[in-house]
Every structure is written in C-alpha cells, then in structure tokens.
Amino acid sequence: MSNASMRITLTVWRQASADAGGGFETYDVPGVSPDMSFLEMLDVVNERLMHDGKEPIAFDHDCREGICGACGFMINGQAHGPERATATCQLHMRKFRDGDHLTIEPWRAAGFPLVKDLIVDRTAFDRIIESGGYVSVGTGGAPDGNLIPIPKPVADAAMDAAACIGCGACVAACPNGAAQLFTSAKMQHLNLLPQGQAERWDRTVNMVESMETYFGSCTNHRECEAACPKSISIDFIALMNKDYAKAQLKQRRLIGQTFP
Amino acid sequence: MATTATPPTKPVKTPPVTPARPIRKLVPNGPPILRFYRSSVGKKWVMAVTGLMLMGFVVFHLIGNLKLYLSKEEINLYGEALRDMPGHLLPRTVLLWTLRSGLFVAFVLHLHSAYSLTMINRKARPQQYQSRRDYVAADFASRTMRWTGIIVLLYLVFHLMDLTWGTANSEWVRGDPYNNLVYSLQRPVVALAYAVANIALAFHLYHGAWSMFQSMGINNPRINKLRRSFATAFAGLILVGNLSFPILIQLHVVDLQCPHTEPTTAPCKA
Numbered sequence: 165m166s167n168a169s170m171r172i173t174l175t176v177w178r179q180a181s182a183d184a185g186g187g188f189e190t191y192d193v194p195g196v197s198p199d200m201s202f203l204e205m206l207d208v209v210n211e212r213l214m215h216d217g218k219e220p221i222a223f224d225h226d227c228r229e230g231i232c233g234a235c236g237f238m239i240n241g242q243a244h245g246p247e248r249a250t251a252t253c254q255l256h257m258r259k260f261r262d263g264d265h266l267t268i269e270p271w272r273a274a275g276f277p278l279v280k281d282l283i284v285d286r287t288a289f290d291r292i293i294e295s296g297g298y299v300s301v302g303t304g305g306a307p308d309g310n311l312i313p314i315p316k317p318v319a320d321a322a323m324d325a326a327a328c329i330g331c332g333a334c335v336a337a338c339p340n341g342a343a344q345l346f347t348s349a350k351m352q353h354l355n356l357l358p359q360g361q362a363e364r365w366d367r368t369v370n371m372v373e374s375m376e377t378y379f380g381s382c383t384n385h386r387e388c389e390a391a392c393p394k395s396i397s398i399d400f401i402a403l404m405n406k407d408y409a410k411a412q413l414k415q416r417r418l419i420g421q422t423f424p
Numbered sequence: 425m426a427t428t429a430t431p432p433t434k435p436v437k438t439p440p441v442t443p444a445r446p447i448r449k450l451v452p453n454g455p456p457i458l459r460f461y462r463s464s465v466g467k468k469w470v471m472a473v474t475g476l477m478l479m480g481f482v483v484f485h486l487i488g489n490l491k492l493y494l495s496k497e498e499i500n501l502y503g504e505a506l507r508d509m510p511g512h513l514l515p516r517t518v519l520l521w522t523l524r525s526g527l528f529v530a531f532v533l534h535l536h537s538a539y540s541l542t543m544i545n546r547k548a549r550p551q552q553y554q555s556r557r558d559y560v561a562a563d564f565a566s567r568t569m570r571w572t573g574i575i576v577l578l579y580l581v582f583h584l585m586d587l588t589w590g591t592a593n594s595e596w597v598r599g600d601p602y603n604n605l606v607y608s609l610q611r612p613v614v615a616l617a618y619a620v621a622n623i624a625l626a627f628h629l630y631h632g633a634w635s636m637f638q639s640m641g642i643n644n645p646r647i648n649k650l651r652r653s654f655a656t657a658f659a660g661l662i663l664v665g666n667l668s669f670p671i672l673i674q675l676h677v678v679d680l681q682c683p684h685t686e687p688t689t690a691p692c693k694a
C-alpha cells in the first residue's frame with residue numbers, strides 16, 4: 165500500500181435532467197489515494213462539493229464489488245475505463261498516474277436516456293429480459309440435484325454467458341449503440357441448457373425483436389467484448405445469429421402446419 | 425482525507441425519468457422471410473450471404489483477368505467463352521445473363537441492407553459522445569466499411585462504363601478485352617483510381633470476410649482463429665492480384681498488341 169497522494173483533474177458531464185442542457189465541468193482533485201476505487205474518488209469529490217453547498221455528481225452504484233451492474237460511465241473514451249474486464253467500481257486509482265486528466269461522460273444511446281449527470285435509465289434492458297430471458301418451470305417437489313445431465317463444456321458456456329451483470333457497457337462502447345452482447349448473453353445462457361429448450365425459438369425471436377426496438381445493429385467491431393467487465397465473448401452473438409435464422413425457419417414450418 | 429461530510433443543505437431533487445422510446449417498430453406479421461429481413465440480425469445475414477456471393481465473383485474475376493499474362497488470345501478467348509458458356513446447352517449469353525442478374529440482385533440487397541442498417545444505427549445514438557472516444561478493438565477496416573463500400577461502388581460504375589459498355593473508353597472495341605484493358609490502364613489517372621478502389625476493396629474484405637462468419641453464426645472455438653487468417657489472406661491475395669494489372673501495364677511489361685482499335689494513335693507492338 166502506498167500513502168502517496170495523487171492529484172488529478174476531473175472533467176465531468178453535468179446535466180440536471182434529461183431536458184436540461186448539459187456540459188462538462190472540470191474539477192481539481194488533490195489528495196486522491198491510489199488505493200481508492202474510482203467511485204470512492206467520486207465520493208470524495210462529492211463530499212467536497214456538498215461541503216461547498218454545490219450539487220454532488222449523480223452516478224449509479226450499488227454493490228461496489230463488480231457484481232450488480234449498477235455502476236459505469238465512460239472514462240477517457242472507454243466504457244468502465246482503461247482496465248479490461250473491470251467494472252468502474254473495481255477500477256482503482258492506482259491505474260492512473262499523478263497529474264492525469266480524466267474525462268467522464270454517461271453512456272450515450274437512444275435506449276439509455278439520460279436521467280441526471282452520469283446516470284442513464286437502463287429500463288430498455290428489462291424490456292429485453294421480459295420478452296424472453298426466463299424459463300417456465302413447473303415447481304413441484306424439489307427435484308434431485310443433477311437430475312438432468314448436462315455436459316461440462318455446455319454448463320461452462322452457459323455459466324460464461326450468465327456472468328453478464330447488465331451494466332450496459334457493451335451498448336455504450338459499441339460504435340452503433342447495439343445491444344447484441346447483452347441480449348445474446350441473456351439468451352444463450354438459457355438456449356444452451358436443456359431447461360431452455362421448450363421456449364428456445366420463441367425466446368430467440370422475441371428477445372431479438374425487443375432488442376432491435378431500442379438499440380442499433382451489430383457490425384462486429386468487437387468493442388463490446390473489450391469493454392465488458394465480465395469478458396462476455398462475442399461467440400454468443402454468433403450463436404444468437406444462428407438461432408435467430410433457425411427460429412425464423414421453424415416459424416415458417418409452424419405457420420405451414422397451422423394454415424395448410 | 426481532510427474533508428468532512430456535511431449533509432446536503434437542500435433536498436436533492438429527483439429528476440423525472442423518461443424511459444427509452446423505441447427507435448423503430450418491428451411489425452410481427454407478413455411472410456417469415458420478410459419478417460426476417462425486417463430485423464437487423466436478418467439484414468446482417470443477407471449482407472453476409474450477398475457479401476459471400478460478391479467475394480465469389482471477385483475471385484473468379486481475378487482468375488479470369490490473370491489470363492492477361494498468358495496472351496492476348498487467351499484472355500480474348502476467355503471473354504468469348506463467358507458469353508458462350510455452357511456451350512450448346514443454352515442459347516448464347518443466357519447463362520452469362522443469369523449469373524449477371526444474380527450478381528446484380530446480390531449487389532442491390534447488399535447495398536440496401538448496408539444503407540438501412542446505417543440508418544438504424546444513426547437513430548440508435550442520437551447524441552454522440554462529447555468527449556473523444558478511445559477505441560480498443562475496432563480497427564480501421566471495420567470503422568470504414570461504409571466508405572470503402574462507397575468507393576468500390578463509385579469505381580464499379582466507372583469500371584462498367586470503361587470496360588463493359590465502352591462509354592468511358594475512346595479506344596474501346598467489342599470483343600478485344602485485352603487491348604481495351606491495356607489501353608484503359610495506360611491512362612495514369614485510371615490506373616490510380618483502379619489502385620485506390622482496390623485498396624478500398626481490400627480493407628472492405630479484411631473486415632467483411634471475417635465479419636460474415638459472425639453474422640452467419642459460424643463460430644466454433646476450433647475454427648475461430650482461422651477466420652481471421654482467412655480474411656487476411658483473402659483480402660491480401662485479391663489486392664496483390666488486382667494491383668498487378670495497373671502496375672505492370674504502367675511499367676509497359678504488358679503492352680498494347682496489334683492489331684488493335686482503329687483509329688488509335690497509340691504505339692502498337694507487333
């Protein structure tokens with residue numbers, strides 16, 4: 165642990181509400197400990213602002229241990245900042261140098277309307293989950309553990325997809341404002357498993373279509389994968405694309421059966 | 425820290441939350457194929473499949489043109505053979521026109537999906553980032569797909585006028601692709617435009633030939649590394665092959681051969 169204190173310059177997007185105009189404000193922040201997390205550094209700035217009777221910087225946060233997905237903004241043009249596989253709350257000031265100038269800005273996407281300062285509304289993600297990110301199960305007596313055999317690589321892949329915390333960094337980082345990484349992760353962790361098969365094709369079509377209601381379209385830049393604090397792989401996007409085409413084919417067959 | 429926390433003197437106002445408005449409506453009706461194409465995942469499929477068809481064309485186009493290095497007779501016979509395929513099985517040029525129509529449809533669909541996805545993506549981020557973005561993974565090729573595509577499109581129009589219809593080539597003569605091409609690429613401006621368009625195409629393919637695998641869901645840990653090598657090799661071979669023509673013609677390694685277009689004044693090697 166080092167006791168050396170850092171001085172940084174912080175440029176922050178300040179905006180009182182969605183309709184109010186916004187702009188950058190710059191703060192001189194001395195006395196930053198390298199052991200602080202990025203959010204703790206913002207806490208200090210906010211304490212000082214409140215001390216001066218000024219409005220603190222609004223930012224989202226909850227667990228502060230990288231598992232809830234509440235936190236996140238752009239730091240020097242990168243979603244969740246420069247460290248890979250790390251949520252903003254897990255990013256430490258020791259990753260920066262004394263005298264650094266950091267610019268922070270909220271996620272920008274039509275699907276994420278700004279609420280205030282660095283906070284955006286991510287309800288559109290909930291809409292995607294509602295449209296198919298679930299399995300319907302009959303809850304009878306407790307079944308035996310491991311009753312349904314699942315090959316280890318399949319279980320691992322499903323777990324990798326399920327690691328998504330829904331932070332929205334993938335959308336923020338994407339030059340197209342696309343939500344493919346999030347949607348494919350939330351879809352594939354179910355589509356890969358036996359329990360997800362019954363609703364697989366409906367889930368795929370519904371989740372893709374509700375995703376596209378709010379977000380852009382993937383052009384395979386891979387920025388999402390690089391920004392994701394959980395390192396979700398774009399492999400899941402490919403699986404989603406495959407399932408979507410299959411689902412539409414099935415649909416055609418089913419329509420053929422309904423109206424012969 | 426030397427600071428002391430003081431509670432905010434005024435109550436913090438909670439601003440109103442306006443949930444995201446849809447950027448577009450996907451109408452869930454119509455024949456499944458239309459519903460498929462309405463979705464941007466479907467459009468990417470179409471873009472990938474048509475892109476693959478165009479890649480097939482580019483390969484055969486290059487292989488055919490390489491006959492330039494065999495002899496004037498070889499490439500002129502090749503041009504003739506294209507019209508004549510498949511021999512006596514079909515009337516002359518029927519198969520050629522069938523293939524051309526397929527290519528045309530693929531091209532139009534490729535363009536339409538590119539255009540309509542671009543429009544969707546514009547709507548998906550109405551307000552741009554106000555600070556400088558720092559890209560980590562996106563490369564030059566992936567970020568310039570629309571521009572490299574447009575360069576190829578513009579060049580293609582000229583290319584057809586120059587060598588297929590002859591409207592942009594004063595020395596053009598039906599049935600003598602050898603001299604048409606050599607004459608055309610002896611003009612420095614045309615050679616330069618040709619080179620620029622092919623460099624743009626190479627960048628387009630460097631991303632596109634990789635990206636199409638993702639779009640079509642061709643993803644397997646065992647082949648994923650090969651996808652990158654494939655796209656790099658594909659773009660590289662097409663670039664080297666296509667660039668050899670303007671370079672060797674400008675250097676007069678390949679030159680006009682008699683007899684060629686009347687009433688040309690250009691020098692003519694017997």
Ligand code: HEM
Nearest residue numbers: 383471472475478479538569573574577632633635636639
């Ligand atoms: C009229 C000119 C063209 C335009 C405007 C155009 C535009 C585009 C755009 C915008 C993309 C999407 C890029 C992305 O998703 O990152 C794309 C993809 C692609 N293009 Fe083109 N393109 C053109 C011509 C061509 C040609 C001549 C070829 C082949 C020789 C080609 C092959 C491809 C391939 C293979 C893809 C990848 C498909 C995918 O990502 O799924 N394009 N094109």
Ligand code: SF4
Nearest residue numbers: 328329331332334392
């Ligand atoms: S895929 Fe990654 S970046 Fe996107 S929401 Fe999930 S955790 Fe965040």
Ligand code: FES
Nearest residue numbers: 228232233235253
């Ligand atoms: S605050 Fe929970 S992930 Fe950062």
